[in-house]
Amino acid sequence: MSQPVASLRLASAAGRGTLLAAILASGMVFLDSTVVNVALPHLGAALHSDTAGLQWTVNGFLLTLAAFVLLGGGLGDRFGRRRIFLLGVLWFTGASLLCGLAQSIEWLIAARFLQGIGGALLTPGSLSLIQASFHPDDRGRAIGAWSGLIGVSTALGPFVGGWLIDALSWRWIFLMNVPLAVLVTLAALRWTPESRDPAVDTHPGGGDGSRRGRDRSRFDLAGALLGASGLGGVTYALIEARQFGGGSWRVVLAAVVGVAAAVAFVLVERHRGGAAMLPPELFASRLFTVLNCYTVVVYAALGGLTFFLAVHLQTVAGYSALKTGLATLPMTILLLVGSPRAGALATRIGPRLPLTVGPVVAAVGFVLLRGIGPHAHYWTTVFPGVALFGLGMTMVVAPLTASVLGAVADRFAGVASGVNNAASRAGGLLAVAALPLLVGLSEAGYDIPGEFAVAFRAAMLWCAGLMLGGALLAALLVHRPAQRH
Structure with missing residues (x-):
C-alpha cells in the first residue's frame, strides 16, 4: 500500500479498517482464551475427560501462545507486521476447525496446541500494527479502543460460549472463528499498511553491514x-x-x-x-520489567477465576451454560464503558494509582465470590463479586497496555507487545496448572459438587492474594513512563 507508516488517522477509512482488523483478530484469540472455560463440563462429558484433560485443554492453548508470542512479535518486526499477522489469522483458523471436529480429548488437546501457535503469530501483530501505523496524535485513542474492546471480547467469551453450547454444540465455540477470520483478512488486505522495524536488516551483509544488522536477520x-x-x-x-x-x-x-x-x-x-527473540536491551527499562512481572501476577488471578468460576456455577450452583455466561456480563459492560476512560485517566495522572487500586478492588470481588453455593441467587450472591472484579480489571487493562508500550522505544513495538502477551498467558497457564493441585482437586473432582465447592473457595483466596501482590508491586515500583523513541 502507498499509505505511509505512522500516518493513519482514526477518522479515515483506512484507520477504521485497520483498527477493525486488529480488534477482530485479537478478539478471536482472547475469546478462545475464555470461551472454552464455560464448555469444560460439556467437554469432559462428551470426550470422557478427567480434570487433567480439561487442564490441558486450557493450557495447551496457553502454553504455545505464551511460548511463541515472543517469536511472533519479533517475526513481525523483521519480515512485516501485516504479513505475519495474516499468517497467524490463517493458522489460527485452521486449528480452530480441527478443534471443532475433535473426536477425543487427545485430538482436542493437540489442536489447541496448534491454535496457540496461530494466536502467537497474530496477537502481537494486532497491537504493533496500531502502534506503528497510527499518527502519534491518534495512537493513544486507538490503543485505548483496542484495549477496551479486547477486554470486552475476553469477558464476552463465556456469554457467547454459553449461548452456542446450549443452542447448538460446544463445537461451535471453535467453528465461529471462521467467519470472523474472513472479515479480518479482507479488512487487513484492503486498509492495513505494511510496516517493519527499520533497524532490522533482513539481508545479511546489507545495509550498513554492521554486526547488529547481520545478527538480527537470523531466526532464533x-x-x-x-x-x-x-x-x-x-x-x-x-x-x-x-x-x-x-x-x-x-x-x-x-x-x-x-x-x-x-x-x-x-x-x-x-x-x-x-x-x-527477546532482545536484552528491552529490560534496560526497569519499568518494562516491573510491568511484565505485574502482568504475570494479575493475569494469574484472572486465569484462576475463569477456570474455576465457569465450572463452579454449573457444577455447584446448577446454572446452565448460557446462564453462566450471562453471570459475567457485568464485567463486559464495565470494560466496554470504563477502559477508554481508565486509559485517559492514566495518561493524565500516571499509571501507578489505577494499577494499584484496580487489583485491590478485584481482590474484594474474589472474596465475595466465595459465597456462591448451590442454587445461588444471582443478584445477591454472584453479582457483587463479579461487578467488583470487573471494576478492578477496568482500572488495569488500558493503563497497563499503554504503559508497557510507553516504556520502550517505538521500534520495539512488536517484541514489547509479544513479551507482555507472553507474560499474561504465562500467568494464566501457571494458575490453571497449579491451583487445582494447591486446593486439592481430584481427577474427577470437577464433576463432584461438594469437592469442587471446597476447592473453589480456596482458589478464590489464592486469586485474591495474587491481586494484592500485584497492587503492592504497582504501589512500590510503577511510575509514569518517559517518552522513548
Whole structure:
C-alpha cells in the first residue's frame, strides 16, 4: 500500500479498517482464551475427560501462545507486521476447525496446541500494527479502543460460549472463528499498511553491514524452543503431580527439564544479543520489567477465576451454560464503558494509582465470590463479586497496555507487545496448572459438587492474594513512563 507508516488517522477509512482488523483478530484469540472455560463440563462429558484433560485443554492453548508470542512479535518486526499477522489469522483458523471436529480429548488437546501457535503469530501483530501505523496524535485513542474492546471480547467469551453450547454444540465455540477470520483478512488486505522495524536488516551483509544488522536477520529457533520447553516442563509437573505424586520420577524430571530450559533460555538470549527473540536491551527499562512481572501476577488471578468460576456455577450452583455466561456480563459492560476512560485517566495522572487500586478492588470481588453455593441467587450472591472484579480489571487493562508500550522505544513495538502477551498467558497457564493441585482437586473432582465447592473457595483466596501482590508491586515500583523513541 502507498499509505505511509505512522500516518493513519482514526477518522479515515483506512484507520477504521485497520483498527477493525486488529480488534477482530485479537478478539478471536482472547475469546478462545475464555470461551472454552464455560464448555469444560460439556467437554469432559462428551470426550470422557478427567480434570487433567480439561487442564490441558486450557493450557495447551496457553502454553504455545505464551511460548511463541515472543517469536511472533519479533517475526513481525523483521519480515512485516501485516504479513505475519495474516499468517497467524490463517493458522489460527485452521486449528480452530480441527478443534471443532475433535473426536477425543487427545485430538482436542493437540489442536489447541496448534491454535496457540496461530494466536502467537497474530496477537502481537494486532497491537504493533496500531502502534506503528497510527499518527502519534491518534495512537493513544486507538490503543485505548483496542484495549477496551479486547477486554470486552475476553469477558464476552463465556456469554457467547454459553449461548452456542446450549443452542447448538460446544463445537461451535471453535467453528465461529471462521467467519470472523474472513472479515479480518479482507479488512487487513484492503486498509492495513505494511510496516517493519527499520533497524532490522533482513539481508545479511546489507545495509550498513554492521554486526547488529547481520545478527538480527537470523531466526532464533533456539530461544523459541527453550522458552516452550521451560513453560511445558513446569506445566506438566504441576498438572501431573496430582495424579502421580510430587516425588514421581516423571514429575521430578519434567520440573528439572522445565527449570533448566528456562535458565538456558535466559543465557542464550543474553548471548545472542541483537539476534535474540527477546532482545536484552528491552529490560534496560526497569519499568518494562516491573510491568511484565505485574502482568504475570494479575493475569494469574484472572486465569484462576475463569477456570474455576465457569465450572463452579454449573457444577455447584446448577446454572446452565448460557446462564453462566450471562453471570459475567457485568464485567463486559464495565470494560466496554470504563477502559477508554481508565486509559485517559492514566495518561493524565500516571499509571501507578489505577494499577494499584484496580487489583485491590478485584481482590474484594474474589472474596465475595466465595459465597456462591448451590442454587445461588444471582443478584445477591454472584453479582457483587463479579461487578467488583470487573471494576478492578477496568482500572488495569488500558493503563497497563499503554504503559508497557510507553516504556520502550517505538521500534520495539512488536517484541514489547509479544513479551507482555507472553507474560499474561504465562500467568494464566501457571494458575490453571497449579491451583487445582494447591486446593486439592481430584481427577474427577470437577464433576463432584461438594469437592469442587471446597476447592473453589480456596482458589478464590489464592486469586485474591495474587491481586494484592500485584497492587503492592504497582504501589512500590510503577511510575509514569518517559517518552522513548
